[in-house]
Amino acid sequence: xxxxxxxxxxxxxxxxxxxxxxxxxxxxxxxxxxxxxxxxxxxxxxxxxxxxxxxxxxxxxxxxxxxxxxxxxxxxxxxxxxxxxxxxxxxxxxxxxxxxxxxxxxxxxxxxxxxxxxxxxxxxxxxxxxxxxxxxxxxxxxxxxxxxxxxxxxxxxxxxxxxxxxxxxxxxxxxxxxxxxxxxxxxxxxxxxxxxxxxxxxxxxxxxxxxxxxxxxxxx
Amino acid sequence: xxxxxxxxxxxxxxxxxxxxxxxxxxxxxxxxxxxxxxxxxxxxxxxxxxxxxxxxxxxxxxxx
Numbered sequence: 001x002x003x004x005x006x007x008x009x010x011x012x013x014x015x016x017x018x019x020x021x022x023x024x025x026x027x028x029x030x031x032x033x034x035x036x037x038x039x040x041x042x043x044x045x046x047x048x049x050x051x052x053x054x055x056x057x058x059x060x061x062x063x064x065x066x067x068x069x070x071x072x073x074x075x076x077x078x079x080x081x082x083x084x085x086x087x088x089x090x091x092x093x094x095x096x097x098x099x100x101x102x103x104x105x106x107x108x109x110x111x112x113x114x115x116x117x118x119x120x121x122x123x124x125x126x127x128x129x130x131x132x133x134x135x136x137x138x139x140x141x142x143x144x145x146x147x148x149x150x151x152x153x154x155x156x157x158x159x160x161x162x163x164x165x166x167x168x169x170x171x172x173x174x175x176x177x178x179x180x181x182x183x184x185x186x187x188x189x190x191x192x193x194x195x196x197x198x199x200x201x202x203x204x205x206x207x208x209x210x211x212x213x214x215x216x217x218x219x220x
Numbered sequence: 221x222x223x224x225x226x227x228x229x230x231x232x233x234x235x236x237x238x239x240x241x242x243x244x245x246x247x248x249x250x251x252x253x254x255x256x257x258x259x260x261x262x263x264x265x266x267x268x269x270x271x272x273x274x275x276x277x278x279x280x281x282x283x284x
Contacts, residue, residue, distance in 0.1 A: 050234065078248055
């Protein structure tokens with residue numbers, strides 16, 4: 001089995017000294033103008049843990065310094081180089097489109113939540129109807145919180161995605177694809193968005209490899 | 221980048237890391253087998269998510 005870290009734009013050397021799980025050397029498999037970066041999967045596989053997630057992440061960050069990268073989900077293994085070549089061939093168009101979109105860009109994450117109302121969680125619903133009404137109101141509150149924030153941040157990015165979690169409390173999680181040269185501008189825009197929303201808790205993470213933008217679809 | 225203290229910042233970064241590495245990125249078709257380890261990790265993410273919400277909320281209380 002081989003462990004695949006990323007689909008990348010081809011013809012760039014691997015960073016010196018960069019290794020994968022178990023210290024295994026990294027390899028590139030080229031198919032047209034695309035490459036896959038992989039290593040031999042350790043015999044007992046790779047168990048997910050904070051350390052192993054960071055190892056996968058660091059391989060991506062190193063690669064990203066010198067080429068456009070589409071991150072693989074953690075734990076992506078495939079039988080052998082032949083199957084990997086098939087993957088690159090079958091999905092060449094999607095990968096090429098996605099690489100063109102992410103080239104020279106990074107992903108910034110934004111999370112927002114409304115602090116809990118005192119007594120909110122403790123109130124037990126008197127009826128099924130009250131329970132459902134409260135649930136619906138939480139979903140609407142999450143949507144109100146997220147959509148206007150997203151519109152503001154999306155205008156500062158090349159592409160964007162978001163999702164809303166309504167339970168147990170409203171949480172907004174957005175991902176913004178930003179030109180490297182525009183990251184500072186985005187951060188200033190984030191700070192302005194936060195200053196304008198004193199009732200919300202907002203935080204920004206990244207830059208990340210473009211995990212949210214591997215589908216080859218533009219826009220938000 | 222944010223006014224979170226170091227511990228809250230670390231928790232948030234972990235949530236964002238798990239969210240991306242386990243929930244996003246390119247997926248090899250047919251590779252989605254939900255094993256016991258995966259279920260445990262979903263629980264880790266949910267716990268960390270709740271922790272990050274608490275951390276973010278604590279910041280809002282401090283700064284407002």
